[in-house]
Amino acid sequence: xxHVYLMPGMAANPSIFxxxxxxxxxxxxxxxxxxxxxxxxxxxxxxxxxxxxIEHDDIVLLGVSFGGVxxxxxxxxxxxxxxxxxxxxxxxxxxxxxxxxxxKLKLYKxxxxxxxxxxxxxxxxxxxxxxxxxxxxxxxxxxMNDRRYMKWxxxxxxxxxxxxxxxxxxxxxxxxxxxxxxxxxDNCIKVQExxxxxxxxxxxxxxxxxxxxxxxx
Numbered sequence: 001x002x003h004v005y006l007m008p009g010m011a012a013n014p015s016i017f018x019x020x021x022x023x024x025x026x027x028x029x030x031x032x033x034x035x036x037x038x039x040x041x042x043x044x045x046x047x048x049x050x051x052x053x054i055e056h057d058d059i060v061l062l063g064v065s066f067g068g069v070x071x072x073x074x075x076x077x078x079x080x081x082x083x084x085x086x087x088x089x090x091x092x093x094x095x096x097x098x099x100x101x102x103x104k105l106k107l108y109k110x111x112x113x114x115x116x117x118x119x120x121x122x123x124x125x126x127x128x129x130x131x132x133x134x135x136x137x138x139x140x141x142x143x144m145n146d147r148r149y150m151k152w153x154x155x156x157x158x159x160x161x162x163x164x165x166x167x168x169x170x171x172x173x174x175x176x177x178x179x180x181x182x183x184x185x186d187n188c189i190k191v192q193e194x195x196x197x198x199x200x201x202x203x204x205x206x207x208x209x210x211x212x213x214x215x216x217x
Contacts, residue, residue: 001026001027001028002026002027002028002059002060002081002214003027003028003029003030003056003058003059003060004022004027004028004029004030004059004060004062004214005029005030005031005032005053005054005059005060005061005062006020006029006030006031006032006062006063007032007061007062007063007064007067007068007070007071008032008033008034008064008067009063009064009065009066009067009068009087010065010066010067010153010154010157011034011142011143011144011145011149011150011153012034012064012065012067012141012142012143012144013033013034013141013142013143013144014031014032014033015140015141016064016141016197016199016200017029017031017199019200019203019204019207020199020203020206020207020210021203021207022207022210022211023211026211027211027214030055032050032053032067034144034149035049035050036146036148036149037148037149037152037153041152042156043069043070043073043156043160044073044076046070046073046156047070047073047074047076047077048074048077050070050074051074051077051078054074054078057079058079058080058081059078059080059081060080060081060082060083060084060214061074061075061080061082061083061084062083062084062085062086062210063084063085063086063088064086064087064088064199065086065087065088065179065180065196066088066153066156066157067088068085068086068087068088068089069088069089069156069157069160069162071083071085072085072090072162072166072169075166081214082170082213082214083166083168083169083170084169084170084172084210084213084214085169085170085171085172086171086172086173086198086199086206087172087173087174087177087179087180087194087196087197087198087199088171088173088180089160089180089184089185090162090165090166090169090171090185090186090187091162091163091164091165092160092161092162092163093163093184094180094184094185094186095158095160095180095184096179096180096181096184099157099158102158103158103159109155141200165186165187170189170213171185171187171188171189172188172189172191172206172213173185173188173189173190173191173194174190174191174193174194174195174196174198174202175190175191175192175193175194176193176194176195177194177195177196177198178195178196179196180196189209189213191205
């Protein structure tokens with residue numbers, strides 16, 4: 001049995017994976033959730049703390065967006081069978097210009113409270129798009145809207161300092177991703193017209209391709 005651990009993106013909860021279905025005869029999926037960061041906790045320290053929720057060996061670890069950054073940090077502390085990154089970046093060099101500028105000018109420190117309190121703004125920030133008449137879905141998927149968490153998460157995402165991509169990681173990226181434009185991304189499996197939330201909107205693609213990617217040595 002292969003154990004697959006799934007980590008959602010910034011502010012999102014595990015329900016984003018509700019349509020991901022792997023063959024039960026071969027796979028067991030486990031859903032990871034964001035925890036509130038401790039005061040002054042670095043991303044590396046947070047990642048180490050998150051490994052306490054991994055209960056098996058030789059696992060597949062999949063992360064989406066900021067969750068993809070987190071699982072790369074987690075993989076530095078534990079052995080993984082496969083590391084799968086979705087709609088994310090593998091190093092600071094793949095960050096878009098606006099995030100690099102935010103880091104340089106420390107604009108992330110001015111994160112407005114309205115971003116946290118307005119679910120529509122939060123959705124646009126976390127998902128990179130606003131879909132009319134989908135507010136109920138945003139409220140369903142975006143449950144980690146704690147102010148301390150959001151300030152921490154935005155800072156750690158923008159200031160992530162990884163120089164070299166994690167070796168042998170499988171990177172899946174949509175060609176229509178507005179948060180992390182594909183033009184900045186190297187060495188990835190491209191999903192045509194896939195957006196930043198394609199793990200929700202293109203679940204069928206993942207159900208079809210994930211087993212092959214996991215089993216291919």
